[in-house]
Amino acid sequence: MEGSGPRKAIGFWILVASLVTSFAWLAYPLYVIRPFRHQGARELAAALSAIQTQPVVDAICVVLALAGLACYWRAQPRRSRRILAAVGTLAVGAFAALSQVNVYELMFHPDTHPLFAAARQTKIDADDKVLAVRLGGSARAYPIRTIAYHHIINDVVGQVPIVATY
Secondary structure, three states: OOOOHHHHHHHHEEEEEEEHHHHHHHHHHHHHHHOOOOOHHHHHHHHHHHHHHHHHHHHHHHHHHHHHHHHHHOOOOOOOHHHHHHHHHHHHHHHHHHHOOOOHHHHOEEEOOOOOEEEEEEOOOOOOOOOEEOOOOOOEEEEEHHHHHHHHEEEEEEEEEEEOOO
C-alpha cells in the first residue's frame, strides 16, 4: 500500500470490513433459510437475528464504507485503486439494497385461484400425497406436489376462507 500510510491503511481496512460484513448479512440468512434444506435451531435463530438487525448493520456498513472510501481516496495516488475502492463501496450499497428484498416471497407466491376437479377426473397417481381439508359438507384435497411450489393455497371450503400450507 503506497501513499500516506496510516490513513490509506485505515480507509482500506474499513472498506474491506464493511464489504465483508454487508455481504455476510446478506448471504447468511439466504443460505440458512433456503428451501429444501435442514435448518438447525441455532443457525436459524442466528439467521433470523441477522434479518432483524439487517437495516441497522447495513446503514452502518454504508456509512463506514463511504468514510473508508473518502479516507482511502485522499491517501491513494493510483487511479485504478481508487476506482476499485469505489466499486467496493458501491458493492456495499448494493448488498444493503438487496438485503431488503425477500427472494422467497418472490419465488413462492400464494396460489389464489386454485383449480378443482372431481377426484375421478384428476391425473394424480394413487401414491401421490395430498393435504385434505373437510369443513361441513365440503372437502378439498391439495396435492403436495402443487403446494411444494406455492407453499400457500388460499381457498374457500364450505364458505369458510382457509389457507392450506405445510
